[in-house]
Structures are given as C-alpha cells and as structure tokens.
Amino acid sequence: MSVPAVNNSAAASSASSSRTSSSTRDAMTLDYDAFLQMMVTQIQYQDPTDPTDMSEQMGQLASFSNVEQNIQTNSKLDSVLSQLYVNQSTTLVGKSLSAIQNGEAVNGTIESVTICSDGVVAQLDSGKNVIIGAGVTIS
Numbered sequence: 001m002s003v004p005a006v007n008n009s010a011a012a013s014s015a016s017s018s019r020t021s022s023s024t025r026d027a028m029t030l031d032y033d034a035f036l037q038m039m040v041t042q043i044q045y046q047d048p049t050d051p052t053d054m055s056e057q058m059g060q061l062a063s064f065s066n067v068e069q070n071i072q073t074n075s076k077l078d079s080v081l082s083q084l085y086v087n088q089s090t091t092l093v094g095k096s097l098s099a100i101q102n103g104e105a106v107n108g109t110i111e112s113v114t115i116c117s118d119g120v121v122a123q124l125d126s127g128k129n130v131i132i133g134a135g136v137t138i139s
Contacts, residue, residue, distance in 0.1 A: 035064050082115070089113040089120050092138060097122055099136040106130060110138075 039057060046052050098107045108124030113132075115121075120132040130136060 035061075085115045085120050088132075089115060092120070092122060092132070096139050097124060097130060097136060098139075099130050101128070101130060 039061065042052065043057075092110050092113055095110050096107070097110050098105065100106070106124070106126075106128055108126040108128065110122045111125050112123045113120050114123065114129075118131065122130050122132055124130065132138070
C-alpha cells in the first residue's frame with residue numbers, strides 16, 4: 001500500500017479547510033438557549049384559533065436536545081483524537097521511517113512532525129513529508 005506524499009502547502013490547506021468547516025459548523029449551529037427563545041416567541045405569536053400541538057413542540061425540543069448532545073460528544077472525541085496525535089508525535093522524533101511513496105521507497109530519520117486534521121505528518125531528514133499511516137514502518 002502506498003502512502004501519499006504531503007507537502008507543506010497540502011498540510012496547510014488541510015488545516016485551513018478544517019478551520020473553515022469548523023467555523024462554518026459553529027456559525028450554523030443553533031444553541032439551546034436560542035432554540036428556547038425561538039420556541040417561546042413562536043408560542044407568543046401563534047394563532048389562538050389554531051394553536052401548535054404541545055406534543056409536537058416537546059418532540060422538537062427532545063430532538064434538538066439529542067442533536068446538541070451528539071455535537072458535544074463529537075467535539076469531545078475530536079479533542080481526544082487530537083491529544084492522541086500529540087502523544088504519538090512526541091515519540092516519533094529521531095526514529096527511522098520507511099515507506100513506499102508513489103511507487104518508490106522513502107527512508108529517513110524523522111526530524112519533526114506536524115499535526116493536521118488528517119493525522120500526523122513526518123518531515124524526514126531528506127526533506128520529504130510522509131503521512132503516518134498504513135504501510136509506514138517506524139523503528
């Protein structure tokens with residue numbers, strides 16, 4: 001299995017797109033308080049001759065609560081994964097790496113590592129960048 005090469009601009013682009021999608025997701029996420037304010041406003045201005053069914057509103061509130069809990073769980077899992085990358089990367093510097101990249105063997109000593117949204121990228125003494133993943137041998 002070959003490991004794709006990653007250059008600094010690709011790593012920066014990956015990190016940038018991760019920040020963009022994160023900020024877009026945050027901007028689109030309605031927090032729990034805003035949802036409650038919107039529901040109270042809806043109740044205040046509803047048509048008295050055709051009121052909204054309370055069981056339907058409670059169902060919407062329960063669904064929103066579940067979505068909010070899922071978002072918080074995903075955020076915590078992202079944090080745990082980031083910490084795992086940091087812990088992994090501290091042990092890699094100075095070790096030898098070998099991999100097959102674009103059909104040719106890549107060998108070298110890991111000089112530094114960069115943590116991206118996709119994982120850990122090792123910078124070798126040869127100047128090449130390799131994503132740490134399947135098919136990479138570190139000794």
